Amino acid sequence: MNILIVEDHQELASELTDYLSDTGYVCKWVSACEIALEELHSNSYDAMLLDLGLPDGSGFDVLKAVRKAKSKIAVIVITARGELNDKIDGLQLGADDYLTKPFALTELGARLYAVIRRIHGFSVNELEINGFTIQLQDYKVSYGSVAISLTKKEFDIFQYLALNKNRVITRLQLTEHVWGDILEVNSDSNFIDVHVRNLRKKLDKHTKLDWFETVRNVGYRINLEL
Ligand code: CA
Numbered sequence: 010m011n012i013l014i015v016e017d018h019q020e021l022a023s024e025l026t027d028y029l030s031d032t033g034y035v036c037k038w039v040s041a042c043e044i045a046l047e048e049l050h051s052n053s054y055d056a057m058l059l060d061l062g063l064p065d066g067s068g069f070d071v072l073k074a075v076r077k078a079k080s081k082i083a084v085i086v087i088t089a090r091g092e093l094n095d096k097i098d099g100l101q102l103g104a105d106d107y108l109t110k111p112f113a114l115t116e117l118g119a120r121l122y123a124v125i126r127r128i129h130g131f132s133v134n135e136l137e138i139n140g141f142t143i144q145l146q147d148y149k150v151s152y153g154s155v156a157i158s159l160t161k162k163e164f165d166i167f168q169y170l171a172l173n174k175n176r177v178i179t180r181l182q183l184t185e186h187v188w189g190d191i192l193e194v195n196s197d198s199n200f201i202d203v204h205v206r207n208l209r210k211k212l213d214k215h216t217k218l219d220w221f222e223t224v225r226n227v228g229y230r231i232n233l234e235l
Pocket of ligand 1 (some may be wrong): 188
């Protein structure tokens with residue numbers, strides 16, 4: 010999967026590049042509209058992360074050109090907090106998703122994965138995690154031939170940790186991903202731990218879960234041999 014990162018903030022761009030390269034994407038970074046358009050013209054990309062405020066214009070111009078050319082590319086627009094009009098404009102112009110700065114890299118990873126799946130079909134349909142198979146499209150989990158019945162939230166948690174294997178995912182990241190908006194939930198409650206506990210109980214019936222780690226006071230990590 011080839012990703013074009015259009016972002017003039019160098020520090021953010023290199024964080025994005027590092028994270029996505031680690032995850033297995035091939036990344037190209039450009040920092041202005043004109044170079045982005047040249048890149049899109051001469052190379053084939055599966056997805057683009059598009060900042061709006063660029064030194065030689067607006068990311069919207071790049072988005073317009075891409076959609077006019079009807080190229081099949083997933084586009085996630087990245088914008089500063091609170092720019093609601095940008096969001097509406099962006100979606101009208103054909104952005105596939107939106108992220109507001111600052112955002113967690115893991116959240117970006119999950120969103121990117123989702124839009125790529127939506128635009129390009131389910132090229133990765135299953136994840137294998139230490140004997141468990143997660144069927145992303147069907148929201149099903151099995152161990153060998155045994156189906157495991159999970160709630161939607163348990164599934165989302167397992168999938169998110171699996172997609173971010175070998176990384177510590179904080180409770181806040183999990184909450185934001187599974188509930189969508191952190192502001193709507195009571196941050197004092199330990200609901201995320203409850204769902205994780207229930208998930209673990211269901212998985213634990215099948216095999217030892219020493220790879221499903223609780224990182225004290227921080228969050229969780231699924232450890233997988235690379
Ligand atoms: Ca910018």
